[in-house]
Every structure is written in structure tokens, then in C-alpha cells.
Amino acid sequence: MRADAARNIDAVLRTGARLLAEDPATSIATIAAEAGVDRRTVYRRFTTREALLAAVFQAKLDSAERVLDDARLVEAPVAVALHRYVEGIVPVSREWPVDVRRMMRADPEAHARREQQSHRLDVFLQRAADDGLLRADMPPGWTRAVLDQLVDSVAHAFPRVEPPQAADLVVDTLLVGVGRR
Structure with a gap:
């Protein structure tokens, strides 16, 4: 995995952890925006919120x-x-x-x-x-x-x-x- 892709995944995971702890219904689009990545980037790796x-x-x-x-x-x-x-x-x-x-x-x-x-x-x-x-x-x-x-x-x-x-x-x-x- 490329270094930038690894950084993006790490940002998505950490942001997802924080936002999902605050609100379990948080959307992937919200997590992606907060993590500073395109939601398609998140969906390529995690097809559902449950997978994330x-x-x-x-x-x-x-x-x-x-x-x-x-x-x-x-x-x-x-x-x-x-x-x-x-x-x-x-x-x-x-x-x-x-x-x-x-x-x-x-x-x-x-x-x-x-x-x-x-x-x-x-x-x-x-x-x-x-x-x-x-x-x-x-x-x-x-x-x-x-x-x-x-x-x-x-x-x-x-x-x-x-x-x-x-x-x-x-x-x-x-x-x-x-x-x-």
C-alpha cells in the first residue's frame, strides 16, 4: 500500500472511531469529509459503515x-x-x-x-x-x-x-x- 493511501486509511479509521463513538449512525460521507478524503476512497476500502x-x-x-x-x-x-x-x-x-x-x-x-x-x-x-x-x-x-x-x-x-x-x-x-x- 502506498504511503499516502496508508495515511488516508489511518485518518479514516481514527476519524471513524471518534465520530462513531459520538454517534453510531454517522454516515461514511461524514467520516470521509471529516478525515479529509473523498467518500469514494472510503467506499473502495469499506463497503458499509459496519465494515468500517x-x-x-x-x-x-x-x-x-x-x-x-x-x-x-x-x-x-x-x-x-x-x-x-x-x-x-x-x-x-x-x-x-x-x-x-x-x-x-x-x-x-x-x-x-x-x-x-x-x-x-x-x-x-x-x-x-x-x-x-x-x-x-x-x-x-x-x-x-x-x-x-x-x-x-x-x-x-x-x-x-x-x-x-x-x-x-x-x-x-x-x-x-x-x-x-
Whole structure:
């Protein structure tokens, strides 16, 4: 793929993610105009809005996968891996603001990928509890729900907070708020 074509597709995907998160009924013509490309360019690559949305979901999953890999959830010390994960996932959440629940209903392959990624994070949080950084007496899924909400809050309610500082806030809140006393 030519460099300009790749840039156009990237612009369409990122613009599509933002506009479809704001309004799931956004037309391809609107997305194309906002991305600065001709709508025929978009239609050549994505025949329907659903095909574009599926590509957006795949791009979000690809980005999340890289974050999970880069965080080294298995190898790195828990606090370091947690910070790396949050610092990496905040920009992903901001760049790809589409609702993953919608993705999981619409695309079985995306659903399976998301579940695999979610499992990796759950195993990591269990490691953190086993290592004594998180309380082991919390209801199942509680710590994960808290982490997800903290990431979502800092990513979207505090968009001016840079990812390193966002990670500091989330990790401190999680470890102090849910950490062992």
C-alpha cells in the first residue's frame, strides 16, 4: 500500500472511531469529509459503515494487544507492569473511543480477541493479589472493574492529563484504594 493511501486509511479509521463513538449512525460521507478524503476512497476500502466499524475495532484490538505485550505483565514487577499498562492503554482509549461492548456483539472474532486480552489482564491482577499488592478478599472482578473505570475516567474525563501522569494517578489510586493495608 502506498504511503499516502496508508495515511488516508489511518485518518479514516481514527476519524471513524471518534465520530462513531459520538454517534453510531454517522454516515461514511461524514467520516470521509471529516478525515479529509473523498467518500469514494472510503467506499473502495469499506463497503458499509459496519465494515468500517469492524476495521476500527480491529485497530483498537491491535493497539491494545501491543500495550499488553509492552507492559510485560508476566515478566516485569507488578507495579512496573501496571504502570506500563495504564500509560499505554490511556492513549489507546483516547484514540479509539468506540464502545467495546458494541464490538463484541457485532463481531465474534473481535469478541474472542477481546476475551483473550481481558483474560491476560485478569491473570495479571491475580498475580498482583498473589504478590500482596492488591487485596485478595475483594469480590471476584471488583479490582478489574475498578481498574477499568479508573482508566476510562482518566482517558475521557481528564483528556489533558498526559499518559505518564494518568498512569501515576491510576496506579496510586488502585494500589492505595484497593491495596493491602
